[in-house]
Amino acid sequence: MRGLPLRRLVTLATLAAVGTATLGATAACGEDNGAGAASGPVTLRLGYFPNITHAPAVVGVEKGIFAEKLGGDVELDTKTFNAGPAAIEAVFSGALDATYIGPNPTVNAFSKSKGQAVRVVSGAASGGVALVVKPGITSVEQLRGKKIATPQLGNTQDVALRYWLKEKGLETTKEGGGDVKVVPQENAQTVETFGSGAIDGAWVPEPFVSRLVNAGGKVLVDERDLWPDKKFVITNLLVSTKFLKAHPDVVKKLVEGQVAANEFVNSKPDEAQQAVSDHIGKITGKPLDLKLIKQAWPTLEFTNDPIPASLKAGLDHAVAVGLTQPVDLNGLYDLKYLNEVLKTQGKAEVSQP
Numbered sequence: 001m002r003g004l005p006l007r008r009l010v011t012l013a014t015l016a017a018v019g020t021a022t023l024g025a026t027a028a029c030g031e032d033n034g035a036g037a038a039s040g041p042v043t044l045r046l047g048y049f050p051n052i053t054h055a056p057a058v059v060g061v062e063k064g065i066f067a068e069k070l071g072g073d074v075e076l077d078t079k080t081f082n083a084g085p086a087a088i089e090a091v092f093s094g095a096l097d098a099t100y101i102g103p104n105p106t107v108n109a110f111s112k113s114k115g116q117a118v119r120v121v122s123g124a125a126s127g128g129v130a131l132v133v134k135p136g137i138t139s140v141e142q143l144r145g146k147k148i149a150t151p152q153l154g155n156t157q158d159v160a161l162r163y164w165l166k167e168k169g170l171e172t173t174k175e176g177g178g179d180v181k182v183v184p185q186e187n188a189q190t191v192e193t194f195g196s197g198a199i200d201g202a203w204v205p206e207p208f209v210s211r212l213v214n215a216g217g218k219v220l221v222d223e224r225d226l227w228p229d230k231k232f233v234i235t236n237l238l239v240s241t242k243f244l245k246a247h248p249d250v251v252k253k254l255v256e257g258q259v260a261a262n263e264f265v266n267s268k269p270d271e272a273q274q275a276v277s278d279h280i281g282k283i284t285g286k287p288l289d290l291k292l293i294k295q296a297w298p299t300l301e302f303t304n305d306p307i308p309a310s311l312k313a314g315l316d317h318a319v320a321v322g323l324t325q326p327v328d329l330n331g332l333y334d335l336k337y338l339n340e341v342l343k344t345q346g347k348a349e350v351s352q353p
Helices: 012-017 019-028 052-062 065-070 084-093 103-112 156-167 187-196 208-214 241-246 248-267 269-284 290-299 308-320 336-344
Strands: 042-048 074-080 098-101 118-127 129-133 147-150 181-184 201-205 218-222 233-240
Touching (some): 042 084, 052 065, 052 118, 052 233, 065 248, 084 098, 084 103, 098 103, 103 118, 103 233, 103 308, 118 248, 129 156, 147 156, 156 181, 156 201, 156 308, 187 201, 201 208, 208 290, 233 241, 233 248, 233 308, 248 269, 269 290
Parallel strands (some): 147 201
Antiparallel strands (some): 098 233, 129 201
């Protein structure tokens, strides 16, 4: 779905126009603007990606769950993105108040703003990532000298691949050298290059795992098998600290919407899958194949727990392979409203790091 025209997409060109204000906006995110709690109509600008790993967001918008929970005093303004850096840039520039986002952009946003700009208020999804290779490859040693794609240099899946290879004794370089040649490319391109034989495999999220399998590949590593209890964060709900301080009541309602969306996704999977297909069709002009969604669905767990330990471990892995510097994540999570909502509904609360 990368590269497809998206309705109301905030383009990088547009963001660049306001990029000069990024640092100032970032610093301001740590300060209360004196607005206090919401009084009168408030607009909540919510970002998300039109894909399966953001199913709670997609379903929450498509089925009107967020709008219902936010109520008549809050106008929901949704924006769709193809990549995490663009969504984070929108938060920094003040064009976005909250967004569903992956773990690596979450860490980058927190680090670049020196812990001031953003807070994670809920989890959304876990899993849905795998290494798919040509059928003839049956062991990690057979990857020596092969070309393996990832979505982007330094992104969450890129780090996971490089760290796994390092643990197996195989080296990689940022320039694509080493024992295994890592080739960063857009996921949609990866399906084409795998089919043509230009790459030997890819470490990617759904639905591209399923697409590669359908193109003749096989799963060599299901990333769930590398994590305790098979759980690792793939999608968080992140909010601007500035918006959180100005409108805590709105953020709590947004979290209520997230919890309700996950309840819908988990209790009515068939309806949720159809909603994902329909909504993506409205945005891109082409519904996502329902069979593909059903194929990918079991590899994901839709959970409100942001699984902080896995985000910290992912950061440690990025440091280990030389793709980032250590970051103090203290203060990243604000799960107060999530736990209030869960407690009210008689559900198990999640641990605040």
